[in-house]
Amino acid sequence: MAQEERPKILVALDESDHSFYALEWTLDHLIIPFGSSPPFQILLIHGQPTPSSALGLAGPGSAEVMPIVEVDLKKTATKIMNRAKDLCISKGINEKELGIEVMEGDPRNVACEAVDKHHATILVLGSHGYGAMKRAVLGSVSDYCAHHAQCTVMIVKKPKVKI
Numbered sequence: 001m002a003q004e005e006r007p008k009i010l011v012a013l014d015e016s017d018h019s020f021y022a023l024e025w026t027l028d029h030l031i032i033p034f035g036s037s038p039p040f041q042i043l044l045i046h047g048q049p050t051p052s053s054a055l056g057l058a059g060p061g062s063a064e065v066m067p068i069v070e071v072d073l074k075k076t077a078t079k080i081m082n083r084a085k086d087l088c089i090s091k092g093i094n095e096k097e098l099g100i101e102v103m104e105g106d107p108r109n110v111a112c113e114a115v116d117k118h119h120a121t122i123l124v125l126g127s128h129g130y131g132a133m134k135r136a137v138l139g140s141v142s143d144y145c146a147h148h149a150q151c152t153v154m155i156v157k158k159p160k161v162k163i
Contacts, residue, residue, distance in 0.1 A: 006038075006039060006040055006041045007039065007040050007041070007121035007122070008040065008041045008042075008043055008099075008118055008119065008120045008121055008122075009026060009030060009031075009040045009041070009042050009043070009120065009121065009122045009124060010043045010044075010045060010111075010114055010115060010118060010120035010122070010123050010124065010151075011023045011026055011042065011043070011044050011045070011084075011124045011125075012045050012046070012047070012107065012110075012111045012114075012123065012124070012125050012141070012145075013044055013045065013046050013080055013081070013084050014046065014047070014080065014107065014126075015076065015079075015080055016126060016128060017158065018126035018127060018128050018158050019125070019126035020083065020084070020087065020126070021126055021156065021158040022124050022125060022126035022127075022156035022158075023044070023084055023087060023088075023124070023126075024087060024091075025124075025156045026042070026124050026154075026156070027042075027087070027088065027091045027093065028091070031091075031093065032091055032092065032093075040121070040122075041097070041099065042088070042093070042097070042098060042099070043098075043099035043100075043101070043114075043118055043120065044081065044084050044085070044088075044098065044099065044100045044101070045100075045101050045102070045103060045110065045111065045114045046077050046080050046081055046101075046102045046103070046110075047103055047104075047105055047106065047107035047108075047109075047110030047111065048073050048074075048076075048077045048102050048103065048104050048105075049073060049104075049105075049106070050104055050105065051066050051069040051070040051073060052066070053106075077102045081100050081102060084100070085098060085100060099118070101114065107141045108141050108144040108145060108148075111123060111125070111141065111145050111149065112144075112145060112148050112149050112150075115149045115150055115151050116150060120151050121151055121152065122151060122152045122153075122154055123145060123149050123151055123152070123153045123154070124154045124156060125141060125142045125145060125153065125154070125155050125156070126142075126155075126156055126157075126158065127142055127155050127156065127157040127158070128140075142155045
């Protein structure tokens with residue numbers, strides 16, 4: 001089956017171990033077991049905040065800080081995507097088979113827009129495991145995507161370590 005014809009799994013990543021666990025779970029359960037001809041194409045995306053939203057303020061002096069914030073955001077995005085690419089390669093995924101994209105904006109919107117743009121079949125997100133109170137205050141990317149993405153949404157929860 002040609003790469004373009006295969007359904008697409010889109011994995012949304014941030015710097016958390018939860019999102020990397022979701023990527024690893026996806027590779028181990030949906031990609032690697034099928035060997036050299038997996039049924040899905042894998043796409044990795046990262047929602048990079050805009051410099052102004054990351055800075056959280058505007059006013060005198062912010063113009064001088066913006067370029068520094070922008071460089072830092074790009075470094076973070078590169079670090080995240082390189083880590084993800086390295087994980088995929090370590091699992092035997094051909095680098096040429098990977099789709100990697102950094103999109104600027106709120107992670108909730110970026111994930112849903114990427115689903116539409118790439119016609120993804122499945123969107124995979126890691127769960128941070130927030131309780132109801134934290135979710136109410138911080139919001140939940142996975143909750144938003146489960147209600148707004150135009151595809152199946154799989155939320156992968158990292159198991160709690162038992163002592």
